[in-house]
Amino acid sequence: xxxxxxxxxxxxxxxxxxxxxxxxxxxxxxxxxxxxxxxxxxxxxxxxxxxxxxxxxxxxxxxxxxxxxxxxxxxxxxxxxxxxxxxxxxxxxxxxxxxxxxxxxxxxxxxxxxxxxxxxxxxxxxxxxxxxxxxxxxxxxxxxxxxxxxxxxxxxxxxxxxxxxxxxxxxxxxxxxxxxxxxxxxxxxxxxxxxxxxxxxxxxxxxxxxxxxxxxxxxxxxxxxxxxxxxxxxxxxxxxxxxxxxxxxxxxxxxxxxxxxxxxx
Numbered sequence: 001x002x003x004x005x006x007x008x009x010x011x012x013x014x015x016x017x018x019x020x021x022x023x024x025x026x027x028x029x030x031x032x033x034x035x036x037x038x039x040x041x042x043x044x045x046x047x048x049x050x051x052x053x054x055x056x057x058x059x060x061x062x063x064x065x066x067x068x069x070x071x072x073x074x075x076x077x078x079x080x081x082x083x084x085x086x087x088x089x090x091x092x093x094x095x096x097x098x099x100x101x102x103x104x105x106x107x108x109x110x111x112x113x114x115x116x117x118x119x120x121x122x123x124x125x126x127x128x129x130x131x132x133x134x135x136x137x138x139x140x141x142x143x144x145x146x147x148x149x150x151x152x153x154x155x156x157x158x159x160x161x162x163x164x165x166x167x168x169x170x171x172x173x174x175x176x177x178x179x180x181x182x183x184x185x186x187x188x189x190x191x192x193x194x195x196x197x198x199x200x201x202x203x204x205x206x207x208x209x210x211x212x213x214x215x216x217x218x219x220x221x222x223x224x225x226x227x228x229x230x231x232x233x234x235x236x237x238x239x240x241x242x243x244x245x246x247x248x249x250x251x252x253x254x255x256x257x258x259x260x261x262x263x264x265x
Contacts, residue, residue, distance in 0.1 A: 034078075034232040037102060042081040045071040046101040049086035050175035053200045053257040054107040066257040070124060071105040073249060074224075077240035088174055089154040096225055102233065103226045107194065109158040110223035118225035121237045124250055125222040125262045128195040129159060131213040134183060140190055140213040149189040152179045159192035162216060176201075184209055192216060196258040203259065219265065 047055040075082035147167030153160040155172040
């Protein structure tokens, strides 16, 4: 009997020693981009600050504009503050791609080429683009007339790409002010820009000296680029945009800054 008891105890001891160890607790789930923003307490929004009426500085030097207010609405929806970062166009795009900024809110056209590099929100506005020329310029009346002509835009903009597509020689510039100076001085023949930007310029500048030569025929979706692989952030931004559409905020802001509603196709 003693031998049997000893044998049973040995079996139980071996079983206890050979039983699998308790599973280690799973590592904490990595925080997504939206969690990081909420924990930080603010969202970083890149913009030029020189493209009236999308983003510009008023007479007191305060950053303002349609996109400034759109970004603030999105931040409020998320429940965080907004930190604006101003800079030149190309650097801002690269900053979003590298994750230095959470998003770029600056009248950005959501082209298929850009969608390969960035995650885009749903459109919050639409851009009808025009060809602007000096008032006394009667040579350019259609897009085909741009062939061999000199234009100016920020190099990586959709406007520059479209001008080149029609055979124009594009000069790279930093902002709209420089573009208008080149146009009025005769150093370029034309520039492509948003119809709303043209409307704002001629309504606020006495003897503006420019006119619309033609429409490009393109209607671009204006949306918000974010770093590729940011589904949680894209989702909440889309929710904010949908609410801003439905509650009339986007239309009100558009009328305030453009004198027209660019938020509907």
